Amino acid sequence: xxxxxxxxxxxxxxxxxxxxxxxxxxxxxxxxxxxxxxxxxxxxxxxxxxxxxxxxxxxxxxxxxxxxxxxxxxxxxxxxxxxxxxxxxxxxxxxxxxxxxxxxxxxxxxxxxxxxxxxxxxxxxxxxxxxxxxxxxxxxxxxxxxxxxxxxxxxxxxxxxxxxxxxxxxxxxxxxxxxxxxxxxxxxxxxxxxxxxxxxxxxxxxxxxxxxxxxxxxxxxxxxxxxxxxxxxxxxxxxxxxxxxxxxxxxxxxxxxxxxxxxxxxxxxxxxxxxxxxxxxx
Amino acid sequence: xxxxxxxxxxxxxxxxxxxxxxxxxxxxxxxxxxxxxxxxxxxxxxxxxxxxxxxxxxxxxxxxxxxxxxxxxxxxxxxxxxxxxxxxxxxxxxxxxxxxxxxxxxxxxxxxxxxxxxxxxxxxxxxxxxxxxxxxxxxxxxxxxxxxxxxxxxxxxxxxxxxxxxxxxxxxxxxxxxxxxxxxxxxxxxxxxxxxxxxxxxxxxxxxxxxxxxxxxxxxxxxxxxxxxxxxxxxxxxxxxxxxxxxxxxxxxxxxxxxxxxxxxxxxxxxxxxxxxxxxxxxxxxxxxxxxxxxxxxxxxxxxxxxxxxxxxxxxxxxxxxxxxxx
Numbered sequence: 268x269x270x271x272x273x274x275x276x277x278x279x280x281x282x283x284x285x286x287x288x289x290x291x292x293x294x295x296x297x298x299x300x301x302x303x304x305x306x307x308x309x310x311x312x313x314x315x316x317x318x319x320x321x322x323x324x325x326x327x328x329x330x331x332x333x334x335x336x337x338x339x340x341x342x343x344x345x346x347x348x349x350x351x352x353x354x355x356x357x358x359x360x361x362x363x364x365x366x367x368x369x370x371x372x373x374x375x376x377x378x379x380x381x382x383x384x385x386x387x388x389x390x391x392x393x394x395x396x397x398x399x400x401x402x403x404x405x406x407x408x409x410x411x412x413x414x415x416x417x418x419x420x421x422x423x424x425x426x427x428x429x430x431x432x433x434x435x436x437x438x439x440x441x442x443x444x445x446x447x448x449x450x451x452x453x454x455x456x457x458x459x460x461x462x463x464x465x466x467x468x469x470x471x472x473x474x475x476x477x478x479x480x481x482x483x484x485x486x487x488x489x490x491x492x493x494x495x496x497x498x499x500x501x502x503x504x505x506x507x508x509x510x511x512x513x514x515x516x517x518x519x520x521x522x523x524x525x526x527x528x529x530x531x532x533x534x535x536x537x538x539x540x541x542x543x544x545x546x547x548x549x
Numbered sequence: 550x551x552x553x554x555x556x557x558x559x560x561x562x563x564x565x566x567x568x569x570x571x572x573x574x575x576x577x578x579x580x581x582x583x584x585x586x587x588x589x590x591x592x593x594x595x596x597x598x599x600x601x602x603x604x605x606x607x608x609x610x611x612x613x614x615x616x617x618x619x620x621x622x623x624x625x626x627x628x629x630x631x632x633x634x635x636x637x638x639x640x641x642x643x644x645x646x647x648x649x650x651x652x653x654x655x656x657x658x659x660x661x662x663x664x665x666x667x668x669x670x671x672x673x674x675x676x677x678x679x680x681x682x683x684x685x686x687x688x689x690x691x692x693x694x695x696x697x698x699x700x701x702x703x704x705x706x707x708x709x710x711x712x713x714x715x716x717x718x719x720x721x722x723x724x725x726x727x728x729x730x731x732x733x734x735x736x737x738x739x740x741x742x743x744x745x746x747x748x749x750x751x752x753x754x755x756x757x758x759x760x761x762x763x764x765x766x767x768x769x770x771x772x773x774x775x776x777x778x779x780x781x782x783x784x785x786x787x788x789x790x791x792x793x794x795x796x797x798x799x800x801x802x803x804x805x806x807x808x809x810x811x812x813x814x815x816x817x818x819x820x821x822x823x824x825x826x827x828x829x830x831x832x833x834x835x836x837x838x839x840x841x842x843x844x845x846x847x848x849x850x851x852x853x854x855x856x857x858x859x860x861x862x863x864x865x866x867x868x869x870x871x872x873x874x875x876x
Contacts, residue, residue, distance in 0.1 A: 275744065279722070284725070287725045290724070364866065366603060368866075370811065371811060371827075372809075372831050376830060376848050379834065380609065388609040391624070430871070434867075486827075504718075517728075528717055528721035535716055
């Protein structure tokens, strides 16, 4: 009885992959669908030769470096806070998932309403508090725009990280901490030598997942900046989308997609190499 | 204000706690008490900050949705609607133009016909997401139960294949899936979108349910088998009732994924009367004609169902999340 499931999953994973490999080696322009000569690796070479791809790759790396540590560290901090026995903490645990549960598109639009240069609650707040004299155009400044997308991404993703780390925290036996306390270990020492090593598996899972998410981010860019201003937020997924569906060059689009898939899978393999060895030690 | 009151109310308790742990050593007690009081204060402050960070954006969008655009364009903006106006909501549901006085002075039309499709798109999204949920529960349960209870040649390989398919980034398979659906004649149909969403959610469903079924005691099932109910009978009468929390988790997941998914919904659906809410919201939000307060209404309507779902099914979603990503 596994056939329906396997077929459904297979049709939408194996076939697309095979097709992408096939198309990437042919010239396929949607404007001229009847002429699809085999051109070997020309698409890959053309795509790699374009300077935009280097910009997109760099921007994506920058974005990942901004968001992944942010999400992991914030997630860890929030998990430690949620793990405290404080009155009313259940309320916080209850609402924490909200940013993660709403559509990414909606999260992006919300942040547009927050950081917009002509109004935006953030500008309003800073202005109200007298910290700025005039509104800051967050989304039309190249550096600030990437930051804005990154902040939206961190806001969206940190609840997930916090929940996973919290689950990891709750598996650590309380006796460990009590024994260490009796031995005179400070709170910092207990965190560094008990909590952190035992959290390693959870943190690595979060790291892997968040890296994948950051490198594939698309919806946020679509509604928040549209890749702009200029190419300041032209991240890899957006670049693939824009160059495929605006230029209608499916061959080059497939080549781009494949390079992205290979890159991601290599990264995941590298992470997974890390994962089991750390688990064994823990 | 509330914070200090809370601290005052709790302070006798800390003294008692400190006494209990340290005995009547007065010197260390006062130092301990100070640190504890500071720690509690800090924790409450951080908790408050966190709540503001999580809820603040929602509050602002909610407030904006009840205002004319001119009110939020003030410097500083009107933080709270004064008065609360339902005009933007009325426009979305009836097409009655909001804030007429506002429009006469503005340069843009202030409205967009796309926004009128929001209620319809909510219905579409429900149909698609509910179908994805049903496919997940039926196909996912059958597949996972087989993986959990039967050993056959290639079962490990098949299982790993299902899991591995999740590693493909959506954008990388978007074009081939688009052309595949074109060949199958499923472009611009709900069925096409449901199939794609199901293919993306099933690996997780199968993974979580397989672990769940493996964790159930076999004895009850075997008793049912002895009673002559057969495999399906055992699954239906014994396994499924025991797996309700797992099913709720994967169901909520599949529904949320489908409800929120944007890229494929955008690619596959072309007719505006079929589009799902993330697609319509994106179209409204990048339309320069729409006022930002109208866009805020779109956001509020789009997030309503996921927010309610996340609050009601929080426990199951969390347990599903934890078991799915811990591997």
